[in-house]
Amino acid sequence: MSFDEIRSRAVSEWEALEGSDKTRIFIGAATCGRAAGAMALFDVIQKKLAEHNVEAIVGQVGCIGLCYIEPLISIAKPGRPHIYYSDVTPELAAQLIEDYVINDNPRPDLALGSTGEGEIEGIPRLFDLPMLKPQVRIALRNCGIIDPENINNYIARDGYSGLVKALGMKPEDVGEEVKKSGLGGRGGAGFPTGLKWEFCRKSPGNIKYVICNADEGDPGAFMDRSLLEGDPHAVLEGILIGAYSIGAGEGYIYIRAEYPLAIERLKLAISQMEEYGLLGNNILGSDFSFKLSIKQGAGAFVCGEETALMASIEGQRGMPRPRPPFPAQSGLWGKPTNINNVETWSSVSAILQRGADWYSGYGTEASKGTKTFALAGKIVRTGLIEVPLGITLEEIIFGIGGGIPDGKRFKAVQTGGPSGGCLPESLLNLPVDYKTLAQAGSIMGSGGMVVMDEETCMVDVARYFLTFTQDESCGKCVPCRLGTKQMLDILNDITQGKGKPEDIDLLQGLSKQINAGSLCGLGQTAPNPVLTTLRYFGDEYEAHIKEKRCPALACTDLITFYILPDKCQGCGICLRKCPSEAILGDKRLVHIVDQDKCSKCGTCLDVCPAKFGAVVKVSGEEIAVPSEPIPITPAKKGTEDSPESSVSDET
């Protein structure tokens, strides 16, 4: 079958589906949907349909990015738009079948939004919702829309037309097109993709490799997982285009073992490509032949670094080596190798499908195109988004992400994972691109954005990132292995109230040495979280060191829980709930916290009835409380008679 025939069949299949006289129901069933219970919905829906003797098409799609309200389903009745419903429990799914499919009430009160032709009264357009409206979905163009396990769905939506176009061009012209688009590597550094290809294409040798880096491991990052689960062919088409331009006959996808569903979908996608002649010898009748294999990681973060990754593909310990030589000169098995990130490859296929000019129409002068971000942490709408570069942090966090939950105040956003930094409120109006983030002391990174609120201690966050680096350092070079350990020790001291004034200079000095002396990006950038928190939240370090106080009330060694004697009504709830048996008291007696036993879990604060509000959490101050339980003072009397004499006699 020629590709034209394949395509026209795929298009007819898609049109038949869209124009079907049956109701179509799609369930978002990526890992995030599944974790929220999506798989249980298939059964419930099928059963309910069978009960009513209704025939419908029930299928699965990937994730559209609205992870905070999953499971998500859409229902399209013949000739009507798709209506999306969120937070769908099995009971709600059954209800919706009953109400909409059977009784034709689309339940606008429950609907989230609609897509496709036609409108339904009372239901907004899905892509007009605040989380979706500012987005430009290029790498994620099909995620949540097509069945990722059906290659025909991809082909019907222009899939592999980019490859067809590329095969009709000279390999170097394909590279030029990518160069012209301004696309930069989406794995972190933003290095111009077309230029990187050129190095590899021009490198001497007949045997060359391309690699797709799917080892995503930055805490807070799940863009690549979602993309591979939602639209694997978009990535695979990009890899083929790159291989053709570079002159590579073989490629690998290196994917972490933590992503079993993505691995399964990739395997399936590759077998479908083979069936259609999109892999193997003389692809689509051209001179281009290509073989693609999946290589599974085994749980080592540093393997995301390109030289470590190649060592791991070769079956060795995944340890980085110095560059140069760069992979383009000497990579996998010593051959010229080009390695790009999952999102980069998916953008490549879009660029070949729609043109460099179209792509470079998005973004800023310095950073073209779009970037995906994973929103996590203390943010209302967690999920996956794709936006034009140049959008501000504020638009992302407050406009798209809905701001901070529980009425709390924004404190910082961490971009770039363990190599990145924490940016404060004063930088919320910063337009996001590679340059601005670097100037602010952070990096774009792969796209994780971890939002923190007023209850997060920035010293603790810096400490936490160094624990991560320590954990994941491969141990090969001394500055990374020992330098980060020393920094971590200092930060541990500071968060435990044992910090010394000279620690800040020490941290800065160590940061410089580690940055200059480490072999790979893991070590070189490990100090960034510390440096940015020192730069923007220096006062928090000062408070910990000088006043032994944690302003965010987060560092357990620096906080104390007290029960206020004038508020305690002796109800005993805290005493019963305390997991550490650290509360003394009895009926109608003022309860007290035994500070020696207290594990600072905060249970007492959570369970103390709001009308009493007797438990407080403080840092850097002492509150007068009786030394042992005493009868409560009747509620009416003011605070004045709280017995001053019974100040705790710890001293």
Next chain:
Amino acid sequence: MSKIGEGTNPQSQEKRDLLVLLERAQSRSGYLSKRTIAELAESLGLSIGEVYGVASFYSFLSIKPQGRNVIRICKSLPCYLKNAQTIIEGVRKEIGINPGETTADGRFSFELTNCIGACDKAPAMMVNDDVHGDLTPKKISKILQAYK
């Protein structure tokens, strides 16, 4: 230090791919015993140290016997910000072992891990290949019941 793959031939290299062989051996017997490591070393003409070096580098490879089900709780920042500590405590109480240990009946191994890419549903954990998110201490017992 040797350069990547200097002087080796990819074809023969691939068949000798130690990481793949180790992954396979682990999926057959649940872990990499001293004997397995010694046999692999022998058949590939490598030293036991070299094979052990690769086996111990990767956290998904285990040189200790593993339980029938492996619980991996994420300990990375986004999960930490959402009280992952209480989930770790909850699992510890539920199955009576600490991270790094395996229950006496061999039903569970318990590990802490870095980000599993489910941060949108933090705090999260994996039990074998299944991701469970938006965890609370209360949900744990019900989730674990499904794994025998």
